[in-house]
Amino acid sequence: MQLRHIANRGSEAPVATTIRSSILKAPLQAQPAAPPAAAPPPAALEMSSGPDPRQILSSIGEVVYTWDIVTDRLTWGPNLAEILGAIAQDDLGTGLAYGERVAGEGGGSRYDAIMRSDQTDNGEGASFQVVYALRQPRELGPAPAIWIEDTGRWFKGEDGKPVRAHGVVRVVTERHEMERKLALGSQIDPLTGVLNRAQLAEHVNRFLQQAERTRKPFAVLLVALENLFALNRTYGYDAGDEVIAGLARRLRENVRTCDVVARHAGNKFALVLDNCDAEQTLAVANRLLELVKGAPFETSAGAIPATIRIGGVIGPREGRAPRVLFQHAEEALDVARQAAGKRFVPYTSSLAREDARLRALHVADSIVSALNERRVELAFQPIVYAATGEVAFHEALLRVRLPDGSSLSPAALLPIAEKAGLVRLLDQRVMELTLERLTAEPDFRASVNCSMNTVLDPEWPDRLAAAIALNPSIPDRLIVEITETCMIEDFETTKNLIAACKQLGVKVAMDDFGAGHTSFRNLRDLAFDIVKIDGAFIQNIATSADDRFFVRTLIDLARHLSLKVVAEWVEDEATARILRDWGVEFFQGALYGRAESHPRPQIEDKRQLAGAFI
Template sequence: MQLRHLADKAVSTGLQEPASSPAAAPIQTTEPRQPAGPDALDIFASIGMLAYEWDIVTDRLGWGDNLAEVLPGFADVDLSSGRAYGERLGAQSATSRFDAIVTATGSDDGNGVLFNAIYALAPPRETGGGPLVWIEDCGKWFAGRDGRPCRAHGVVRVITERHEMERRMTRSAQFDALTGAMSRALLAEHSLRLLGQPEKTRKPFAILLVALENLFALNRTYGYDAGDEIIVGLASRLRSNVRVNDLVARYAGNKFAVLLENCDVEQAKSTGQRLIEVIAQTPFTTEIGSISVSARIGAVVAPRDGRSPAVLFQHAEEALDAARQRNAQRLVCYATSLARDNGRLHALQISDSVVSALNERRVELAFQPIVQAQTGQTAFYEALLRVRLADGSIVVPGDILPIAEKSGLVRLLDQRVLELALAQLRADPSLRISVNASVATLHDPEWPEWLANATRVYAGVADRLTIEITETTLIDDFDKTRQLITDCKRQGIKFAMDDFGAGHTSFRNLRLLDFDFVKIDGVFVQNIIKSQDDRFFVRTLTDLARHLGLKIVAEWVEDEETAQLLQGWGVDYFQGSLYGSAVMVAAPGESQPLARLA
């Protein structure tokens, strides 16, 4: 039952004046009351509720007989009037019982009007004082003949512990627990306050979005504890190098936002450049030693670059994205939509290049060897996409695949890579190849039929082909992926789970999928000599794969010490710079493409 709904029943059980208050005649009321059970007061006392009735006209305040139990610090204090009770109100209180009554919405139709208030009471010094006692006060007020409140009754209970917990939760929502910097939400509130100032007196202000570079690599190289120490140090360094009235907020992950009040574009550039220098010039001290880091900054100036916090943040992120581009300045100030227009133009140029490369057969393969762990002999190759531009330069997948995926071209690239791989397999009967398949390709309803036709055209090679699927792809549509693997394996094609460990596939799902190989994500392999966490994780993955009878490929094997450790754990194959980088291969004589763009 809600606290405020108990108010009427509490009062109906009978009230008394505080022991210290002068004798007073019982408060007469005209409201009909429902009889309460004989143990109602005991129930209220057992759950910490104290009933009261207040005659607002005469200011007499009556209390239930469990006052000393609910408010022990006030048992010997005069609380016989609303005024005396109000004198105990703590300065931190945002409201009071009186405020809640006079500001309550609605009018009394004879049943009273509900009110609710949360406030603090300060124990009197003469009784020893003490910390504030926070009160929740719920009840009803009733109107006199003039329609204004003339009396009220209700219940109070102590909520000091709950109030403190809510205060801590509110603070945790407003300030970052790791660095003590304010949250993005609180930064947005400050920005909104500055934007809402009168136009005649409003001053421009800047927001600098500061991003720590390569935090992921730092975490992998030095450990997450060192990464956290760097983030804490960055927050401290930012606060030490801005004005007292400027604000520093933890924006997200490796990003901080600095709000510079009364700041124009030139001042924002000057401050941003200075922050970049002070971040880079002195290494950060961590438990494992000094670590040098660098940062990039995207800047906006309000209200020129936005008249709401959301727009300002969006534009700051666009400026930061521009600063992160290859060969870009470390500090970029937002300039209307030029960056986005340039980005769209670049995407169109890439898409046109991909279309031309497909039509003109400039999609090529590079082979990277995958060797047997025991002998170091090449077991098979991973066929990697390369696109040769019209000027003869080579583009790697990372430069085109994000745009190709958005433009719907990645399926055609996958088909061409697979077609080239099948041609290589037919030309060399001793060759074994693995190729990657994107999410778009796997979810294409026409792809299984296309693959079946391709293996018929290149007869006798399917059993030397392996298709790699990233672990995260499985989450998108598990049942479809499972059916696809089943259908393809009927043709003799093998399947490998790529980036094993990155997507945390459940043990049950891994058992249900008929994989032949798992490829352990290289980000976990490259630092296993230095990182105890990575060693534990990779060892766990290898034990799981071996338990399921799967062959194991470790990616990014770059030194002998790593190779020996993995070999001892039972890894079957190695792939990485220690055994050879990807090398371009010449296409054998091939048939007409199976798919061609119009």
């Protein structure tokens, strides 16, 4: 008999709810389960007048039961076959027989819900509710299980233990599948269908715990798609997304079911290979390199060839924490990405890398000292109106002065600051100094960069709100710059930060526009005010037709979304003239002024000083 499942239950309340409640609170007298061809329900289930409440429950896809736990006698309402379909063809007249149909994947059963209940029967019965799966009969072949919601009450005997129970069963397979998909969706990268980065660390932890028990190694590979920027520029961002999704499929189809594939970043995937030593890792990496190189990816823009680079590390030998393993895999991938390097590089400890680590520690110590001794300073570069050349606002740029008077360039210190967990403190200090100048100069306007660490800091919006609360004129003169990479790494957090800034009256700009590795389909969902086109695309537009095409495309996209555009690295008048003709609103570059240091302002009225961030 066909399985019946009521998908929309909104119409049953309140009538069915009242009926169900009355049945569960009163003893139920029903007949044993009968085969589908049985005679009409016996008189024991009929009422002297009016509609039979159990028949009403049948009409909404539920069946009632009573279970004598002492004798194990299980009796059902007359519509059992209609609700449970082929499962009801078996004898379900005992709790044992019914329990044998319960599938292990459900993680519970009616027996568990009653016999292991922490509820107490005070005379009116103790309630229970459990969801579990029932296996279909074997003769149906590999038919999927159906999911059951079992709600009822059990009653105690003289010894206080359950002696009987009655309840209502309904099929919730559709609801369960929907809930499963929702739970799975929070773990899956929507573009590629593989695990997302948030789930990756949990799986690596599982492999580490497993390795402690079995003493078997595992491998972590970082696989990076090469030249994605050129691919996006040549074929378009949608085609780039299709290649990324195609790479995910190819990786997933060519590893074992016990292995893990996850999206690590925009163009990078992580593979965790179970029970895999160094020799086997090399074989897998070489096979993946050939699989990707050997066949192009089919996209809406046609067949697109692609190549990958891989960095790998063996766990737990080279690291006993996910963070360490991924750091080592990143280092190996960096070497593999070198132009003349091998396409797969396994991580190995070396004197050269140890020297690099010591140098990084020295720089990190210099950053900490500079923060403590107030040697973090700012330089401001003007951003001008393209039409007039007049200054519109300035960008605050980080400078770290060493005790001997020399300076550390941002390019030298920021990567190390990120790895050492110091970049957020630098961001805070830059914001603090910028707010001081905005407070001291009422006509001054400035933009401030936020790193990924700051974007992910849930307390940062509250600190910003507190810092500007004493000076209401600041929000209108402050712009927060967020890189496109931040949007790619964590879209929802970036979206929330932008919303928090806009609520304070602070404008938000996307920095390095065009340098990301995914499509711009999410850009329209973010409330940016300004986009700053990466200077790497600007500097050669006077001589490069490809760069002109790409920059013009970015400008047209920004205009379509009603966003103001800043062009970075405007170095000559020819470049400025092209951009001006295309309608760019703002210029930034050596042609209009380089970044200049500015002495820290002296503010006499400390009550007007924006709150400190540190």
